[in-house]
Amino acid sequence: MLxxxxxxxxxxxxxxxDTGVIRIIFPEFTCLCPKTGYPDFxxxxxxxxxxxxxxxxxxxxLYLNAFRMIGTFHETVTxxxxxxxxxxLSPKWALLAGDFFPRGNVNTTVVFETDSPRPKNADVLIKNYRPHCRTY
Known part of the structure; x- marks a missing residue:
């Protein structure tokens, strides 16, 4: 149970x-690959x-840490x-990205965004953000 x-x-x-945006980064998310049982980061x-x-x-x-022993695909959990x-939250606008570490030399990033217009300052945060999960 979560x-x-x-x-x-x-x-x-x-x-x-429509000008303020909150950014929350959780760089240590872990779940399990449902096929292999290996951890995905x-x-x-x-x-x-x-x-x-x-x-x-x-x-x-604590909610995100609860996924450590759950088998799920990247797309599903994101x-x-x-x-x-x-x-x-019922936010006015939201974007959530799951940026997964490469496995087998393949990097997966899954992004979901609400249909509402993107706030003015959101692009500043998004464009100036460097992904944590790149190895190159």
């Missing part, structure tokens, strides 16, 4: 509009524009995490 994702009321909610990168709720970081860390964020 631990609960906790939230808290967004401070200064009226000031966020990834950086889970979350960008979001809060509406009424913000993500409590300790609960997010989609699942994205849907959890949408459900729990």
């Amino acid at each position: 631990p609960a994702i906790e939230t808290f009321p967004c401070p200064n909610q009226d000031k966020w509009q 990834a950086s889970i990168d979350l960008y979001y524009l809060p509406d009424k709720l913000c993500l409590e970081l300790k609960s997010w860390k 989609s699942f995490l994205f849907n959890e964020i949408k459900t729990r």
Whole structure:
């Protein structure tokens, strides 16, 4: 069973509009390959524009750590995490990327983004971000 994702009321909610963006990087995500049972390592990168709720970081860390012994495909777990964020936070906008370390010389990055317009400052965070999982 996965631990609960906790939230808290967004401070200064009226000031966020479409210019403020929160970036949360979790560079030590681990799950198991469902085919081989070998560990897969990834950086889970979350960008979001809060509406009424913000993500409590300790609960997010514990939640992500709970996947260490779960067998799942990269695409499946990234989609699942994205849907959890949408459900729990109901953000105005969100983007979640699972950037998985290369295995067998193949690197996988899975990205999900809400349909709502991307906030003005989001591109600054996304473009200036260097992936953690590249070996070259």
